[in-house]
Amino acid sequence: xxxxxxxxxxxxxxxxxxxxxxxxxxxxxxxxxxxxxxxxxxxxxxxxxxxxxxxxxxxxxxxxxxxxxxxxxxxxxxxxxxxxxx
Numbered sequence: 308x309x310x311x312x313x314x315x316x317x318x319x320x321x322x323x324x325x326x327x328x329x330x331x332x333x334x335x336x337x338x339x340x341x342x343x344x345x346x347x348x349x350x351x352x353x354x355x356x357x358x359x360x361x362x363x364x365x366x367x368x369x370x371x372x373x374x375x376x377x378x379x380x381x382x383x384x385x386x387x388x389x390x391x392x393x
Contacts, residue, residue, distance in 0.1 A: 309337075312330040312331070313330040315336070316328050318354065319333065319351065
């Protein structure tokens with residue numbers, strides 16, 4: 308189910324002490340056409356119970372796990388690598 312911009316805007320505006328946003332602004336955030344300012348990111352992150360960095364850059368844990376897997380792969384010798392791709 309996709310989030311509705313009007314719902315996101317209303318819920319955000321309930322939590323943000325500054326100037327409220329329009330549904331069009333929320334729509335641009337959801338489509339990735341614009342990125343909220345840092346103060347707005349903090350409010351969104353608290354509301355959604357994620358880190359501001361995760362909102363800005365994506366799932367950092369998945370990125371970290373992928374980097375660890377790449378590092379582990381680099382430590383394998385050629386015979387082990389060939390076995391993985393059979």
